Amino acid sequence: MKKVEYDVLIIGLGMAGASLAWKLSNTNLRILAIDSKPWNRFGDKPCGDAISKEHFDNLGMPYPEGKELxxxxxxxxxxxxxxxxxxxxxxxxFEIDSPTYIQRLANEANKRGVEILDLTTAMKPIVNNGKVEGAILFNRRTNETIEVRSKITVDATGYSMSFRSKLPFEFPVTETLDxxxxxxxxxxxxxxxxxxxxxxxxxxxxxxxxxxxxxxxxxxxxxxxxxxxxxxxxxxxxxxxxxxxxxxxxxxxxxxxxxxxxxxxxxxxxTRRPLATIVWDGIAVIGDSAFTVNPVHGGGKGSAMISAFCVAKAITNAFEIEDFSAKGLWSANECYIERYGAKQASLDLFRRFLQKLSDDEINYGMAKRVIREEDLLEASANGDLQLSVAEKAMRVIMALGKPSLLFKLKTVAEYMKRVKELYKNFPTDPSNLIKWKNSVDSVILEFNQVLQ
Ligand code: FDA
Ligand code: PGT
The missing domain is CATH 3.30.9.10 (D-Amino Acid Oxidase, subunit A, domain 2)
Structure with a gap:
């Protein structure tokens, strides 16, 4: 079997993996990025292709142009x-042409030294002493099996989660999707x-x-x-x-x-909160595989780029301090939670509430402005559902027809605030992760019961 060594192995070249390859291509790390698809189909996945411009500005990503836009x-x-x-x-x-934009990121990364193999699938992880140490690949172009040893392996495999799902269950990054x-x-x-x-x-x-x-x-x-x-x-x-x-x-x-x-x-x-941790010993997870999608509108391309941005910074830091453990990569969690994860968690609750509403209730709520455009925008931008006192009183009068809807909405807003507080107290050390995750899960469980 062919054996090779890299600093970083990126599995998957969708928006998440291609953004990470692009970001890391200005470092001097030795990087291999792979995808099961052929080059000309990178980024070709079912999508609405809408992304807010803000993400490009906030993350220093290039705007789509020409055919990409x-x-x-x-x-x-x-x-x-x-x-x-x-x-x-x-x-x-932007409404983008996803394959063209993503292939441009891959091309630019490749020109700056990132090695790319298409038609290449990560078959299984290499795990040693509780650490991920690389992957066994199969290249359909050359019919070769390749053993890749890497200091950090990144799962950017999209909703298939096809790499992290093969890790031993003791790894917290094996969390499954209900x-x-x-x-x-x-x-x-x-x-x-x-x-x-x-x-x-x-x-x-x-x-x-x-x-x-x-x-x-x-x-x-x-x-x-x-x-x-x-x-x-x-x-x-x-x-x-x-x-x-x-x-x-x-x-x-x-x-x-x-x-x-x-x-x-x-x-x-x-459509849920992100993985409790997006890093562990020798591994990082980004994009759909890490559940980074917005739970209320289902947009995941911008937040895939955010997770790539945060993981790129954490990887660069891990190589500076030469610590590739969960601890060495932990700043990726703090970065992601601050930029999008805490908002996702509170929107996970809002989504559960919305999914239980009837069309009549939504018609009523939108017409009577029980929630207004501003409230929805605020919730969508920050994960906060604000209902100011005076307006609440007014809406109680307006909502007399359906007071239960307003009551429910108040409870939802309270739970959203509670879960955001928990995310503010994300553990600074991996050893406290499970306790913290349990407290988040129990708030979600309690909320589900209240919603019944
Ligand atoms: P993505 O799935 O793009 O990439 C994963 C890559 O990994 C693939 O190329 C795959 O081949 C590769 N791979 C998987 N396993 C592998 C293995 N073992 N070895 C090698 N390669 C492997 N979002 C948005 O922002 N705006 C929108 O309008 C929409 N609309 C929308 C509509 C529909 C119908 C869907 C289904 C989804 C959306 N989304 C969206 C969500 C958005 O498409 C999604 O969040 C991102 O494209 C996810 O990008 P990733 O890079 O994480 O995964
Ligand atoms: C209700 C459950 C929904 C589940 C959703 C699953 C649907 C899957 C389909 C996937 C299609 C993906 C479409 C993606 C659209 C992208 C929209 C978009 O870009 O939104 C922008 C940007 O948001 P951002 O979070 O990426 O960025 C924030 C910021 O710019 C970065 O710093 C924001 O636009 C909006 O927020 C619009 C809100 C859309 C809400 C959609 C439906 C909600 C239903 C509300 C009902 C209200 C009724 C209440 C009555 C009481």
Whole structure:
């Protein structure tokens, strides 16, 4: 068997792995990055392709340009189930061509010295004395099995979690995904028959009837092309996603030309708080595999980049102090929690509440502004659900028709605050992780019971 040694092995070149390779390519570390797909299909996975511009600014990532940028987004329109209320949330973003953008990151990293193998799969981890020490790979291009020894191995394998799931269960990074903590999502990209009205705005349609526990979206990729799809909650015994798609596509996307289909496909979207720890001895986990997706809107590309940013910094530091253990990499957790993880945890609770609402309640809540655009935006930006005293009193009067909804919302806001507090007290040392994780899990459990 061929044997090689690297400082860092990155498994998976989706948005998470490619961003990490790109970030680390300006260090002098010896890096190998691999993906099971051929080069020209890196980044080719079912996605709505929408990302907020802020992520690129905050993380120093290059803006998509040329073919990579399909449309500049100016905001999102959020439709109530009965379509009577439309909230417009302004904010700059991009509709990207994911494969082209991700391949550009991989190419630039490669030019700066990161070695890349395509058609290469990590078959199993190498574990020694409780530490990850690399992986056994199989390269389909050369039909070779390769033993890679690496100081740090990064799982960026997406929702398949195909590397970390093969580690011994004593590794905290083996945490599994409950079916109900994921949405099954499907999308098609098609040309439209006519020019799309307001094509710089993404459309999100909230409807428990046509997408239980998720939503329908219509994301224009320019004046004549759109990405249309839906998510439904997993583990609920609902009919298949295709049944929902076929039944409602004409309603939510009446202008598509079904004869001009560009691409179609579905995948799983984790909708929960991140892994309790994204690092352990010799290993880091980023992107979907680390559950870094936003639980309420299902967007995971920006937060995959955040996790890559945090892990890149932690890896650089680990090589400076020559400590590749959980302790040496721990700053990755602190960085990720501060930038996105704590917000995700509180939105995990908000998501559980939203998924239990009926269409009637959502219609009512949006029309009467039990929650307002500002509240939703604030919740989405920081994970805080603010209900100020005077407004609360007013809304009690307004909500007399359905006081239970307002009462529930107050309880939800309290629990969201509680879980955020817990994340502020994330342990400074790996030895206290399990105790902390148990306290988070028990808040979630208690909240589930309150919601019943
Ligand atoms: P990703 O899955 O992209 O990459 C993992 C890579 O690892 C793959 O290339 C795979 O081949 C490789 N791999 C896996 N196992 C391997 C192994 N053992 N060896 C070698 N390679 C291996 N997000 C968003 O921000 N905006 C949006 O509009 C949407 N819309 C959307 C719609 C739909 C239908 C879905 C299903 C999802 C979204 N998302 C989204 C979520 C978003 O697509 C997702 O969060 C990111 O693409 C995740 O990127 P990763 O790099 O983590 O995984
Ligand atoms: C309710 C459960 C939902 C589960 C979701 C699963 C669906 C899977 C489908 C996957 C499609 C992915 C679509 C991705 C859209 C990306 C949207 C986006 O970019 O959002 C921006 C940016 O957010 P960010 O967190 O990435 O970045 C923050 C910041 O810029 C970085 O510093 C923000 O836009 C929004 O927040 C809009 C909010 C969308 C909310 C969606 C639905 C919620 C339903 C609300 C109902 C309210 C009714 C209440 C009544 C009481």
């Amino acid at each position: 399909e449309e500049k987004v100016e905001g999102i329109k959020l439709y109530s189930p009965d379509m009577k209320t439309v909230w417009t949330v302004k904010g700059e973003g 079916d109900k903590d994921a949405d099954i999502a499907y999308r098609e990209v098609l040309y439209t028959k006519d020019e799309i009205e307001d094509y710089k705005y993404l459309r999100i349609f909230i409807t428990q009837k046509a997408s239980p526990g998720g939503y329908w979206w219509y994301f224009p990729k320019g004046p004549n092309k759109t990405n249309v799809g839906l998510g439904i909650q997993g583990g609920m015994g609902y009919p298949s996603i295709h049944e929902f798609y076929n039944k409602y596509v004409d309603y939510y996307a009446p202008d598509i030309d079904k004869n001009r289909l560009v691409v179609k496909g579905g995948a799983l979207v984790p």
